[in-house]
Amino acid sequence: MPKAKLQAATVGGRADDIEAAFYEALQNGDIDRLMACWADEDDILCVHPGGPRLVGAGAIRASFDAMLVNGRIRAWPERVRKTESMASSVHSVIERIEVLTAEGPREAFVTATNVYHKTAQGWRLVAHHASPGTAEEPHEAGAAQVLH
Template identity: 40%
Template sequence: MSKPIYTSVAEAEAAFYDALARSDLDAMMTVWSEDDEVVCVHPDTPRLVGLAAVRESWRQLFAGGVRLQVRTSHHVVCQNMLLTIHNVIEHVTVEGEDRLPPPMIATNVYTRGALGWRLVMHHASPAPENPHAPAHGAPHVMH
């Protein structure tokens, strides 16, 4: 089976969230670049580097049988001809549960190549409990 060509970042991102909602590993991996330097950070987990590690993480997540529905909001986009960065708030619901978990903050990075747009990084982490609360003191900048 040949990989689809995503002609826009919106198309690639829609395919990513669709594969996530369907727990479809093959569809998920069509969105990812085949570069060895891909990176994925799932909430509260270590950084995964490399396509094999990324694939295995999604396989394990999908094998758990949990169906996730993700709606994104508050999009911040930075883009040029070859690179696009999306920072979004993910509102994740678990199929069959009434409880609405706190939102996630996610960054998706896409590159454009011969096969269209591909995901090279997905980083999701829990949002603060009250994202509108003022910071305590000055922020600590590490870099």
């Protein structure tokens, strides 16, 4: 989807639309579409599994450029948990990652948090924080018990 179409589609859209566009761009190795999902703010941030905190579009773009140098990244968000308000949406996802190894494709799982804000351009990603993954699909713990 061209950037202009992305912007037009999301002004009245949902944070879910930007999340879908982000992962689609990642899977297609399209850095321009991927960066169009991010807010145009100086303090956007990204943390890749085991990596440092990256602040600003330049640092974030450089990190994705480095990851995409070998082609697209096969990643899908699953088991999305959302906390939403009128101007922000926080999505906790399990990313299913397909990794190509000498033995063939393998799956890995990463837990990520994506934070979206509603801007003048529509919903945009302001933070992506991914934790180191596992070779097996992670289990979810039940709701925490509150002790009073």
